[in-house]
Amino acid sequence: MSPTMFDRYLRAFSETLTMVSISVAISIFIGLVLAVTLVATAPGGLYPRPRFNKAVSVVVNVFRAIPFIILLVALLPFTRLIVGTTLGTWAAIVPLSIHLIAFYTRIAQVSLNEVDHGLIEAAHAMGFRRWHIVRHVMLPEALPGIVGGMTVCVIAMINSSAMAGAVGAGGLGDLAIRYGYERYETEVLFQIIVILVALVTTVQFGGEWLSRRVDHRR
Amino acid sequence: MVREFAAVPAVVDEIPEAAPAEAHVVFDGVGKTYAGGVRALNGVSFGIRRGGVFGIIGRSGAGKSTLLRAINMLERPTEGRVLVDGVDVARLSEADLMRLRRRIGMIFQHFNLLAAKTVRENIGLPLKVAGVPAAEVRRRVEALLDLVGLSDKADVYPAKLSGGQKQRVGIARALVHDPEILLCDEATSALDPESTASILALLRDINAKLGLTVVLITHDMAVIRAICDEVLVLDGGDIVEQGPVWKVFGDPKGNATRALLSPLRHGLPADLAARLQPEPPPHGGHAVLALRFTGESHPDGVSLANLLALAPDAKLLHGGVDRIQGHAQGDLIVSVPVAAMRSAVGARFSPDSLKVLGYVAHDV
Numbered sequence: 001m002s003p004t005m006f007d008r009y010l011r012a013f014s015e016t017l018t019m020v021s022i023s024v025a026i027s028i029f030i031g032l033v034l035a036v037t038l039v040a041t042a043p044g045g046l047y048p049r050p051r052f053n054k055a056v057s058v059v060v061n062v063f064r065a066i067p068f069i070i071l072l073v074a075l076l077p078f079t080r081l082i083v084g085t086t087l088g089t090w091a092a093i094v095p096l097s098i099h100l101i102a103f104y105t106r107i108a109q110v111s112l113n114e115v116d117h118g119l120i121e122a123a124h125a126m127g128f129r130r131w132h133i134v135r136h137v138m139l140p141e142a143l144p145g146i147v148g149g150m151t152v153c154v155i156a157m158i159n160s161s162a163m164a165g166a167v168g169a170g171g172l173g174d175l176a177i178r179y180g181y182e183r184y185e186t187e188v189l190f191q192i193i194v195i196l197v198a199l200v201t202t203v204q205f206g207g208e209w210l211s212r213r214v215d216h217r218r
Numbered sequence: 219m220v221r222e223f224a225a226v227p228a229v230v231d232e233i234p235e236a237a238p239a240e241a242h243v244v245f246d247g248v249g250k251t252y253a254g255g256v257r258a259l260n261g262v263s264f265g266i267r268r269g270g271v272f273g274i275i276g277r278s279g280a281g282k283s284t285l286l287r288a289i290n291m292l293e294r295p296t297e298g299r300v301l302v303d304g305v306d307v308a309r310l311s312e313a314d315l316m317r318l319r320r321r322i323g324m325i326f327q328h329f330n331l332l333a334a335k336t337v338r339e340n341i342g343l344p345l346k347v348a349g350v351p352a353a354e355v356r357r358r359v360e361a362l363l364d365l366v367g368l369s370d371k372a373d374v375y376p377a378k379l380s381g382g383q384k385q386r387v388g389i390a391r392a393l394v395h396d397p398e399i400l401l402c403d404e405a406t407s408a409l410d411p412e413s414t415a416s417i418l419a420l421l422r423d424i425n426a427k428l429g430l431t432v433v434l435i436t437h438d439m440a441v442i443r444a445i446c447d448e449v450l451v452l453d454g455g456d457i458v459e460q461g462p463v464w465k466v467f468g469d470p471k472g473n474a475t476r477a478l479l480s481p482l483r484h485g486l487p488a489d490l491a492a493r494l495q496p497e498p499p500p501h502g503g504h505a506v507l508a509l510r511f512t513g514e515s516h517p518d519g520v521s522l523a524n525l526l527a528l529a530p531d532a533k534l535l536h537g538g539v540d541r542i543q544g545h546a547q548g549d550l551i552v553s554v555p556v557a558a559m560r561s562a563v564g565a566r567f568s569p570d571s572l573k574v575l576g577y578v579a580h581d582v
């Protein structure tokens with residue numbers, strides 16, 4: 001492999017890493033906030049606000065329904081507003097994050113809903129404030145699922161980021177398309193596939209390990 | 219001595235129903251209709267004595283949990299009032315209700331321990347969220363671990379504990395705010411007999427040592443017999459009866475109560491039942507009698523002399539006597555030669571305490 005080609009790989013790899021890590025960080029934070037909001041404001045929840053809950057849920061569904069590549073284009077004006085440009089890695093991070101927020105919200109929501117109602121009831125009986133129930137009961141008890149969901153998210157993000165080449169964000173997927181698809185350099189395509197498989201496998205195993213670490217249910 | 223067996227329903231209120239002044243918790247016409255129209259409680263009124271162990275029994279769906287959970291407002295009644303120390307708990311502000319709940323510990327059938335926290339963290343959390351300083355939390359948790367005998371398990375996660383140990387953690391956690399009332403909803407239902415016995419001993423111990431009022435629900439009549447002072451029987455959202463355990467168990471008035479208590483009673487064994495005839499056989503034979511002691515007139519015990527006086531060759535076939543709150547009560551099934559019965563039995567036993575179940579041709 002020529003030094004220039006190696007540089008291209010390195011650059012693509014770091015672009016992918018940047019896109020994935022930043023959008024995952026943003027979407028996990030916001031997704032978790034939204035998930036807690038949805039669970040807490042649901043009918044019978046800690047702060048029941050059925051109408052507000054419905055509205056948030058509909059918005060999340062809208063973003064869940066739109067395929068990423070379409071979202072990418074549809075969000076261009078918004079992206080320009082936020083990062084000042086519609087090209088490059090940062091321009092991809094905006095639609096990637098929004099796409100993933102909706103996805104992660106639902107994953108985290110399921111984990112939070114699975115927390116045994118008896119625990120919440122016990123906390124009420126012990127005189128916990130509602131916020132303390134979220135902080136000390138719901139979040140820690142849902143943690144294994146929340147962490148497991150993160151793994152799924154990182155992997156989904158590695159996939160979606162391959163399409164971010166469309167806005168010139170670079171990354172491994174973009175490299176594969178430009179060399180492998182457009183120039184018929186199947187060797188590049190193959191090598192990138194190997195790198196992606198290695199990356200996804202590492203994330204998967206790392207995520208599973210972390211999930212086990214925080215899971216004390218057995 | 220003859221009066222020993224008399225089931226005279228003399229109404230002597232030895233332990234009077236809790237007067238409002240000494241009642242810790244008072245239910246005043248409490249009714250509950252769940253959203254969807256299920257009527258769980260039909261306006262019940264009663265008092266729970268301070269410092270006692272109060273049992274609630276009833277069939278599944280009778281409204282026991284609804285009743286218990288009205289004390290700490292986990293379930294809000296739709297009618298009536300629940301007074302704790304004279305305060306209507308439904309009218310407390312959120313902050314005051316929180317304070318009240320810290321004075322009322324609760325333990326659950328499925329323990330409801332946090333899986334993500336160690337035993338120590340589980341017990342200490344209620345204090346931590348109440349803003350108690352860490353050193354004080356630690357001191358208090360150590361004391362409670364010692365009380366429930368789990369000092370060596372402080373740093374393990376609940377998943378690694380047996381059911382009995384989990385319930386001990388539940389009890390320690392419930393006691394962490396030094397409550398005045400402890401609510402137990404089927405706290406021993408998920409435990410094996412040995413763990414049940416040890417948890418009951420612990421509850422009794424806590425009740426005696428700390429003087430807190432214990433209110434418990436159970437499906438196990440033996441639990442009531444073992445540790446309760448008073449028992450309330452619910453059926454279909456209504457109170458069937460209420461009173462000292464020995465009285466309700468010795469002489470149950472309601473059908474629901476009798477049905478619930480039947481596992482404790484020594485009924486007629488099936489093999490014997492199959493051999494019974496309604497009339498005495500022509501050549502003598504034996505009468506099978508059921509004797510019932512309610513513990514009312516001679517609570518201190520059942521005189522053997524009186525049993526022997528039935529007939530020299532009377533036989534004890536089946537039965538048992540339990541001492542509940544110092545009152546000996548139970549059932550005995552005996553066989554007596556018909557000839558002896560005619561002369562002796564009628565004179566010695568009142569019709570209430572003795573029933574002729576039937577006759578057998580030969581000795582049993």
Ligand SMILES: Nc1ncnc2c1ncn2[C@@H]1O[C@H](COP(=O)(O)OP(=O)(O)OP(=O)(O)O)[C@@H](O)[C@H]1O
Nearest residue numbers: 252253256257258277278279280281282283284285
């Ligand atoms: N949250 C609820 N919503 C609607 N109905 C309810 C609810 N909780 C209880 N019920 C109904 O109220 C009645 C009384 O229920 P409760 O749980 O108090 O009974 P219980 O005596 O504790 O029964 P068990 O011995 O089975 O625990 C039942 O008919 C039950 O189906």
Ligand SMILES: [Mg+2]
Nearest residue numbers: 282283284403
């Ligand atoms: Mg119940």
